[in-house]
Amino acid sequence: MKEHKKMYKRGKLWVAATLFALALGIQIGSSTTASADTVTSAWQATTQTSVAAQPAPQTVNSSYNKADQGNYAALDSVQLTQQGQLNVSGWHATNAAVNRPNHWLIVYDQTAQRELSRVQVQTPVARPDVARVHDVYGAATAGFQAQLALTPAAIAHGDAIQVVSRYTDDLAGNGNPVDYRLARQ
Template sequence: VTASQVTLSGWHASSQAANKPYEWLIVLDNNGQELYRQEITDKGLGRNDVQNVYPYIEGANKSGFQVTMNIPTKMQGHLVRFIHRLTDDKDGNGNFIDLSSNPVLVNLQYNLNANGINRYILNNHINHAAITVNHVIPSDTTDVYSETEDGKPNMVVVHETANPNDSIWGEINYEKANYNKAFVHAFVDGNQIIEISPTDHEAWGAAYPANGRAVQFEQVEVYGANNFARELVNAAYYTAYKMNEYGMIPSLAQANGTGTLWSHHNVTQYIANGKTDHTDPDGYWANRASRYFGTSYTMKDFFELVKYEYSHL
């Protein structure tokens, strides 16, 4: 995959290939909708290695193909599957045999240079911490996600503790003792990412319907420019990691309830219907960004960092 093109090569040998002289490349989005198709003309390439393994498949020795396609705008930044199709129809339909690729993320574009803190992160090569799993919240506290069709999360909610004097373990121990009232899945600071509850189950951090849709984590309030920058990297990495785990593509929260990246403030604005009034992490980010870097930091800036981390998983 380059900025403007995708090149694929491989082989497709099938005992059902007789009378199917046409070969097509078809691209589907994550929901199975067709985005693009192109006939493959560079086909019938020699593949004696395939013949050696599958000598009983007629034509296996000429089952190779390759194709280069220009990337349409609607494919940029999206998760897609590539289909190689053998068919008896010149337009790529008719009777066919399909072979599907694994999901491929096409050019998720990001820009870390537009914000001073993201530039600082990039220029100083700040890397994320490893995720420590320490599930102190009982796994049977909640069930799978009640607001999604498949019981899996489809968004990530970013929180901030609003406690200027506590440590990551102080916060974790408090939730361990009070989880029947509220809890999130994980906490981050400048040095650690600690997951305290399994993300296959709901957390109680942002009211419903967000609780029934979202992986949720808290940022502990930290001090110092480098410490704050490292916390943002840890937060972005955990967000990207969980998005990738559950098949989400990074996208900002929208008023219609779509999007995969949400702040608690977004939940309040768009889907809570008065069940929560929190505005985090806006104030915390604004304070630290101004205090240590003389700039601002918003969900749009964090979104660029999440895309960067997602692209480097």
């Protein structure tokens, strides 16, 4: 377990948050709840399992706090099935998604430093709870539920696996990304 300190501004005060990075370490058939820390990255994916022609349109309230520079997200549940499907649900909301209409979920192997799977979020999930807490672009429809296929070899080595939520302006999910690396706690 790695401990990281992250400074962020809360009103006029600077606050230190302790973040713990853990391996995904999911037991087959189990379900868990997790939260996340914020990291923005520009790494490019090398493989993909699903590319859609056009993303589903989001209904977005035009009155939101445009000054909020936060990148907020959390995993609600993670489950690895007997068939090697990683079922994830959660949310990701940020004003940086304004000109990035394509939302992707990516499973990334931190140990081997490679992408394992990705899927585009086609149907955003309504999240009024997120909208009540975070007054940012698209917060009311920031939810996601997805299945990502993993090969047995990808999960057999006990590598540190991470789910990444990405907004991008690229249909393939690579260009101009805003990432949130979700970690199991």
